[in-house]
Amino acid sequence: MGHPLVLVPVTGLTPRQSARRELGSLEAKLSYGCLPGTRVTDWVARQQFITLCDLCVGKFNPKKYGYERWHQPFYPYSTSQCLACKTVLTKCRTFTHESLQAFVGHFPRRFGKGRWGMGH
Amino acid sequence: MNLAYLLNGGAPLIKRYKSGSTFAAAGGYATITADGGAGVVLGLATTVADQVGLSLDTTTYSTTQGDAEAVVSLIVNPDAVLRIRMGRTATAGTQLQVTTNSAANTAGTGITITAGDDAPNSEEKDEGTIACVSGANLGQSRKITSTSATVYTVTVPFLNDIASGDQFLAVPWTPADVVGDNVNLTTNLQEGRQDIAVGTGADLRIFDLEFDYASVSHARRQSFVYALFDDHVWRETT
Numbered sequence: 001m002g003h004p005l006v007l008v009p010v011t012g013l014t015p016r017q018s019a020r021r022e023l024g025s026l027e028a029k030l031s032y033g034c035l036p037g038t039r040v041t042d043w044v045a046r047q048q049f050i051t052l053c054d055l056c057v058g059k060f061n062p063k064k065y066g067y068e069r070w071h072q073p074f075y076p077y078s079t080s081q082c083l084a085c086k087t088v089l090t091k092c093r094t095f096t097h098e099s100l101q102a103f104v105g106h107f108p109r110r111f112g113k114g115r116w117g118m119g120h
Numbered sequence: 121m122n123l124a125y126l127l128n129g130g131a132p133l134i135k136r137y138k139s140g141s142t143f144a145a146a147g148g149y150a151t152i153t154a155d156g157g158a159g160v161v162l163g164l165a166t167t168v169a170d171q172v173g174l175s176l177d178t179t180t181y182s183t184t185q186g187d188a189e190a191v192v193s194l195i196v197n198p199d200a201v202l203r204i205r206m207g208r209t210a211t212a213g214t215q216l217q218v219t220t221n222s223a224a225n226t227a228g229t230g231i232t233i234t235a236g237d238d239a240p241n242s243e244e245k246d247e248g249t250i251a252c253v254s255g256a257n258l259g260q261s262r263k264i265t266s267t268s269a270t271v272y273t274v275t276v277p278f279l280n281d282i283a284s285g286d287q288f289l290a291v292p293w294t295p296a297d298v299v300g301d302n303v304n305l306t307t308n309l310q311e312g313r314q315d316i317a318v319g320t321g322a323d324l325r326i327f328d329l330e331f332d333y334a335s336v337s338h339a340r341r342q343s344f345v346y347a348l349f350d351d352h353v354w355r356e357t358t
Contacts, residue, residue, distance in 0.1 A: 042188075051193075070176075091131075
């Protein structure tokens with residue numbers, strides 16, 4: 001007649017299962033709104049230079065922390081280590097805190113302006 | 121000082137180094153530490169050896185447990201060309217002193233100071249550069265090849281006669297020159313000082329000069345010297 005139906009209680013998790021779920025929820029909380037691999041906000045709190053790769057840059061909101069893109073002539077990126085995923089990249093986007101812009105120099109790229117600008 | 125560009129035209133390489141001193145302002149530079157130091161240290165205004173790079177942010181050095189480790193972001197390229205505003209004193213933000221010619225010179229080779237101007241030979245400006253910011257020779261500059269207590273002399277004449285009342289800027293730098301190099305920086309390391317004898321200061325090699333000839337006021341406030349670190353640790357010369 002086959003095997004009898006066995007019901008497994010869903011509320012009674014083993015200690016191992018329970019620990020995994022707790023850890024999982026903790027990870028989810030940490031990763032939500034944060035950059036992977038590190039706490040870039042620690043650097044932000046110290047108003048230090050931020051370098052991020054293309055994949056991580058979308059998770060950083062510079063305006064929220066008073067940061068601006070740092071441009072320099074000829075090549076708008078820098079070669080550095082992404083603060084989030086630790087990748088060394090020749091095309092990192094760089095951000096400087098607004099309080100430091102007068103010192104590090106700011107060379108905005110005005111591609112959208114002027115007669116030969118890319119325009120909108 | 122700011123990054124102007126790299127000689128190779130590429131992207132700057134930014135590295136973060138442990139710091140053994142406080143960097144109070146971005147736009148300074150770091151040198152390697154002495155034995156026993158905790159990391160790179162803030163450079164000096166006058167003497168420099170073993171530069172590591174241009175600083176991009178600030179950091180506070182602390183040996184207190186619980187404090188964040190001091191780390192500073194540096195542009196470490198040895199071929200980074202630095203753009204340094206010209207100032208006059210140890211304090212940043214001052215304007216350059218103008219020399220007003222007091223004796224007409226039809227040869228176009230001598231500029232005689234007016235009483236109250238800096239003496240050409242104190243601080244010594246021989247082998248520096250003199251630029252005309254007002255008068256018939258506006259926009260021209262020449263290398264200074266000799267000085268006396270009252271006269272700057274150039275070997276290559278200015279194109280036109282130098283009239284009484286013409287105004288000039290004399291600076292202790294000449295690009296690609298064996299004597300007219302080095303930059304004595306202001307206390308905050310942001311600017312280069314005009315009021316210092318030629319050849320003295322931090323070990324920087326002069327790459328270019330930029331005078332804003334739009335007006336005398338512009339020239340006094342918005343002129344820049346471009347220089348490279350001359351004893352950079354990644355250049356592996358010393």
